[in-house]
Amino acid sequence: MAYSFAAKLISVSKRYSDVTAVKHIDLEVKKGEILGLLGPNGSGKSTLLKMILGLVKPDTGVINVLGVNLEADPFAVKKRVGYVPEGSYIYEFLTGLEFLDFAGDVFQMNLDEKKKRIEEFLKALDLEGREGDLISSYSEGMKQKILIISAIMHKPELLLLDEPLNSLDPKSARIVKDLLRKLASQGVATVMSTHVLEIAEAMCDRIAIMYDGQLLALGTMEDLRQRAKMPNSGLEDIFLELTGTGDVKPIVEELLR
Amino acid sequence: MNWKNILLLISINRKASRVMQRNSFRRYRDSKAVTYSLYGLACLIGISVGWLAGSFYNGITDQAARDSIIQSATYLFISLPTIVLLYGVVFTQMNQFRRIVKVTIQPMYWLPITWQEHTAASVLSNMLGAPLLITVFLSSAILTASIFLGLVFLSIVTVLALLTALVLASATTEIFKTTQIRLAGAITRVTGRAAIWLRLAASIMSMIVFYAVYYSIYNQATPVLLFEAVASGQNVLWFIPYVWPGMALSAFSNSLWTGTILFSLATLAFVLAVFLVATRLNMKFGFYEAPSAKISSGAYVPKVSLFERLGFSPSEVALMKKDLRAITRRHELMFIFVFPISIIVMMFFTTLRYGGSIPAGGSSLLFALITLLPGALTTPFLGSFIMGLEGENVWYLHSSPLSAENIARAKYFFVVIVDLVITLICAMVSGIIFAPSLIFAAVILIEATLLIVSLSAVSLACGFRGADYRGFFPMNRLLKPKWGLLNLVLCAVVALAIVAPVIPYFLSIASTALPIPFPLVISLPDFYVYVALVLSGVVSAFITYVFRKLVRAGAEKFRAEAEGI
Ligand SMILES: Nc1ncnc2c1ncn2[C@@H]1O[C@H](COP(=O)(O)OP(=O)(O)OP(=O)(O)O)[C@@H](O)[C@H]1O
Ligand SMILES: [Mg+2]
Numbered sequence: 001m002a003y004s005f006a007a008k009l010i011s012v013s014k015r016y017s018d019v020t021a022v023k024h025i026d027l028e029v030k031k032g033e034i035l036g037l038l039g040p041n042g043s044g045k046s047t048l049l050k051m052i053l054g055l056v057k058p059d060t061g062v063i064n065v066l067g068v069n070l071e072a073d074p075f076a077v078k079k080r081v082g083y084v085p086e087g088s089y090i091y092e093f094l095t096g097l098e099f100l101d102f103a104g105d106v107f108q109m110n111l112d113e114k115k116k117r118i119e120e121f122l123k124a125l126d127l128e129g130r131e132g133d134l135i136s137s138y139s140e141g142m143k144q145k146i147l148i149i150s151a152i153m154h155k156p157e158l159l160l161l162d163e164p165l166n167s168l169d170p171k172s173a174r175i176v177k178d179l180l181r182k183l184a185s186q187g188v189a190t191v192m193s194t195h196v197l198e199i200a201e202a203m204c205d206r207i208a209i210m211y212d213g214q215l216l217a218l219g220t221m222e223d224l225r226q227r228a229k230m231p232n233s234g235l236e237d238i239f240l241e242l243t244g245t246g247d248v249k250p251i252v253e254e255l256l257r
Numbered sequence: 258m259n260w261k262n263i264l265l266l267i268s269i270n271r272k273a274s275r276v277m278q279r280n281s282f283r284r285y286r287d288s289k290a291v292t293y294s295l296y297g298l299a300c301l302i303g304i305s306v307g308w309l310a311g312s313f314y315n316g317i318t319d320q321a322a323r324d325s326i327i328q329s330a331t332y333l334f335i336s337l338p339t340i341v342l343l344y345g346v347v348f349t350q351m352n353q354f355r356r357i358v359k360v361t362i363q364p365m366y367w368l369p370i371t372w373q374e375h376t377a378a379s380v381l382s383n384m385l386g387a388p389l390l391i392t393v394f395l396s397s398a399i400l401t402a403s404i405f406l407g408l409v410f411l412s413i414v415t416v417l418a419l420l421t422a423l424v425l426a427s428a429t430t431e432i433f434k435t436t437q438i439r440l441a442g443a444i445t446r447v448t449g450r451a452a453i454w455l456r457l458a459a460s461i462m463s464m465i466v467f468y469a470v471y472y473s474i475y476n477q478a479t480p481v482l483l484f485e486a487v488a489s490g491q492n493v494l495w496f497i498p499y500v501w502p503g504m505a506l507s508a509f510s511n512s513l514w515t516g517t518i519l520f521s522l523a524t525l526a527f528v529l530a531v532f533l534v535a536t537r538l539n540m541k542f543g544f545y546e547a548p549s550a551k552i553s554s555g556a557y558v559p560k561v562s563l564f565e566r567l568g569f570s571p572s573e574v575a576l577m578k579k580d581l582r583a584i585t586r587r588h589e590l591m592f593i594f595v596f597p598i599s600i601i602v603m604m605f606f607t608t609l610r611y612g613g614s615i616p617a618g619g620s621s622l623l624f625a626l627i628t629l630l631p632g633a634l635t636t637p638f639l640g641s642f643i644m645g646l647e648g649e650n651v652w653y654l655h656s657s658p659l660s661a662e663n664i665a666r667a668k669y670f671f672v673v674i675v676d677l678v679i680t681l682i683c684a685m686v687s688g689i690i691f692a693p694s695l696i697f698a699a700v701i702l703i704e705a706t707l708l709i710v711s712l713s714a715v716s717l718a719c720g721f722r723g724a725d726y727r728g729f730f731p732m733n734r735l736l737k738p739k740w741g742l743l744n745l746v747l748c749a750v751v752a753l754a755i756v757a758p759v760i761p762y763f764l765s766i767a768s769t770a771l772p773i774p775f776p777l778v779i780s781l782p783d784f785y786v787y788v789a790l791v792l793s794g795v796v797s798a799f800i801t802y803v804f805r806k807l808v809r810a811g812a813e814k815f816r817a818e819a820e821g822i
Binding site: 050053054055056057074075078079081083085089090091093094097098101102103104105106107108111114115118119131134 | 557558559560561571572574575576578579582583586587649650652653655656657658659660816817818819
């Protein structure tokens with residue numbers, strides 16, 4: 001299906017009883033780009049991702065995903081999207097393999113492809129030999145890998161990843177990063193929240209900085225540098241400057257008193 | 258021991274089951290009033306029951322009758338500690354089951370809290386709820402009644418003994434718990450698919466033993482005789498420490514002061530010993546080990562399942578497979594199997610009591626009950642819990658391309674199939690034992706099927722609307738209480754409506770066995786049973802149709818609103 005943006009948000013807001021998690025955000029995610037979502041805790045990143053998937057309904061605004069209006073047809077997009085939530089809630093009474101098998105069936109993969117992809121991924125992420133164990137006995141990182149595999153293996157066109165590289169070991173993180181870049185070159189769009197600024201700087205084509213439910217800044221690293229008027233700085237300084245949390249020194253000193 | 262720590266832990270344990278609801282977690286209001294008013298209510302009911310009994314006694318003028326009432330009351334008081342102990346073990350076990358949460362199973366050992374404090378808190382929190390409510394009721398009843406009976410001293414000591422018995426029961430539960438974890442740990446170290454089944458079998462076995470003991474005690478006699486039996490049984494079994502509270506009481510009522518003091522001291526020593534053992538065990542094995550069974554290590558061979566050939570889509574089959582694994586692997590869901598098993602065991606003991614000399618109609622009755630009840634009783638629970646047991650994992654259903662129809666079908670047929678299998682197994686076993694007539698067996702099986710097909714729809718409709726996804730593995734809230742109640746009422750009404758047409762037939766068979774005259778049952782014409790079956794079939798079909806629509810609507814609503822995310 002032809003679509004110009006993998007996701008397009010127009011003036012989207014979401015309010016939870018007395019907190020406004022997302023305030024009038026406009027955002028366009030291009031085909032084949034990796035968009036990094038940064039922001040302090042509670043700034044609305046996860047809420048935004050859930051709204052793009054249709055898990056959370058926006059109070060105002062319009063969301064288009066893969067050329068489909070989410071409100072009109074929330075389920076048409078699910079099959080074409082891969083999602084990794086934050087916090088690894090996952091059926092702990094299944095084995096890793098059983099879960100992936102389940103996910104493959106739910107996403108309507110055919111048998112041969114399912115088998116091939118599952119085996120490839122288990123091998124690539126060093127889970128071979130443990131796939132028959134109950135997930136309840138997995139480490140955090142292993143659970144995260146299973147979630148990542150289940151989000152990628154059905155070849156989605158849009159990936160929504162909520163802090164995906166958390167608790168992955170360096171090798172696996174590297175594999176996932178390379179994989180995402182490769183997928184991007186094939187046209188898969190990725191929206192990824194993270195707190196690790198190095199990852200954002202290294203991986204993302206564009207970076208969105210959220211603060212208190214609003215989009216503070218959006219653009220390439222170069223755009224952000226110009227915006228912050230800090231031409232030679234790294235992302236950390238820019239981030240702290242833009243989110244107004246720049247001067248941490250007095251805070252640390254206060255804590256140590 | 259630091260009592261402040263213990264109180265803190267108790268309040269945490271009490272809250273363990275109430276894991277925050279995401280959309281209102283900023284202001285969680287604890288309804289203390291409700292909790293306290295429950296105890297107040299139990300106390301009030303107890304006082305009124307005691308007052309009624311007392312004024313009944315006052316109204317009697319015959320001296321012999323008065324004496325015999327005093328005598329029975331004394332028996333009752335003396336037997337109460339042992340009875341409290343028995344139900345205390347049952348109910349504290351249940352509380353324990355419900356609290357099998359990582360946070361409670363795995364005490365926060367890294368905090369500056371000692372194991373004694375952890376254990377004491379756990380023992381005390383197990384008593385909250387049903388066990389304590391019943392004890393409050395009993396205590397206030399006997400205290401009030403004793404004023405009329407002139408047994409005030411005895412009743413005060415009885416109340417003390419009751420509380421001791423309850424603590425004893427709860428401490429014993431604590432020992433069970435730790436041993437269970439230990440055993441589960443040992444078993445799960447066994448690898449292979451067998452481990453899962455071993456665990457299931459072990460849980461079921463322990464329940465069977467439990468029910469065997471329970472029924473062999475309670476099947477003995479009528480309630481009044483039971484108290485006497487327990488009171489005298491205590492004397493025979495005096496060497497078992499668990500009856501010591503009762504023994505102390507018995508000695509007290511007979512003014513045997515040395516005996517009273519001896520048994521009281523022994524009781525206290527025993528409570529302390531049980532507590533120390535529980536603490537030791539907790540210290541050693543209290544760390545929660547996640548089950549880590551290796552289920553399979555063979556090559557991965559995805560295949561087309563039988564169900565897909567039967568017309569289910571692959572994603573529906575995947576959902577059903579997942580749910581089957583959930584109910585067989587998740588320890589806290591085992592209670593689903595408690596019903597069928599307890600019923601079979603109960604029936605089994607009933608037959609034992611008759612010692613093989615059951616009249617023909619009687620064995621048909623037993624066949625009917627064993628075939629009908631387990632499936633029909635499991636259905637309302639399985640049906641209403643099957644959505645809630647998704648728990649926090651429910652995000653997966655929301656984020657995957659499953660249609661409302663997919664989810665509704667997979668859940669509905671899963672419940673139907675599991676319950677049909679339970680029914681068939683029960684029917685086979687009881688068919689072999691009781692050898693009912695072919696036509697009777699067929700009628701019962703058809704009724705059982707109709708019940709399951711309809712009740713599944715009813716309870717699933719409630720399950721969709723009332724599912725509570727809060728809580729996290731391995732404990733979910735499953736169902737909102739309001740919907741649970743509604744579900745049970747609806748299921749009872751629907752079940753009655755379905756079986757109503759065959760009740761006359763049933764009675765005509767029963768009347769050949771039981772020496773009770775059934776004035777309503779004039780001998781039925783032979784064809785009546787077929788008419789009755791058609792009638793129940795029509796009722797069942799109508800109910801199923803309506804509630805399947807509601808299930809579908811519930812599924813649509815579930816798809817539309819990602820609740821609990
Ligand atoms: N279900 C909910 N009910 C009520 N408030 C919520 C809910 N989900 C999120 N919020 C609130 O919305 C705001 C944004 O939350 P969100 O999870 O999107 O933040 P985040 O940017 O992902 O934070 P983090 O970096 O910590 O993951 C927070 O103030 C949070 O308290
Ligand atoms: Mg987040």
